[in-house]
Amino acid sequence: MNMQKIEKILTEFIKTEFNVDDSGLSQTSNLFEDGYIDSVNLEAFFVFIENRFHILLSEDMFFDERIATISGIADIILELQGE
Numbered sequence: 001m002n003m004q005k006i007e008k009i010l011t012e013f014i015k016t017e018f019n020v021d022d023s024g025l026s027q028t029s030n031l032f033e034d035g036y037i038d039s040v041n042l043e044a045f046f047v048f049i050e051n052r053f054h055i056l057l058s059e060d061m062f063f064d065e066r067i068a069t070i071s072g073i074a075d076i077i078l079e080l081q082g083e
Helices: 003-017 039-053 059-063 070-080
Strands: none
Touching (some): 003 039, 003 070, 039 070
């Protein structure tokens, strides 16, 4: 799976599950600071990522600055999948 496909999957999940208007959402939007994901739905988002991409996000990943953007998360996913 490539970066663009992963970004599309993540974007669609955020839009659908969290009722996000995508007019301002981009691959580089800060998901937390821009209010797309909050503490209430954070766990659901990470569970989706782990289940959909068959990876395990370690505690260290929560401190990785890439976790704040769709493109950063896609990069982490590819890294954890060994691609």
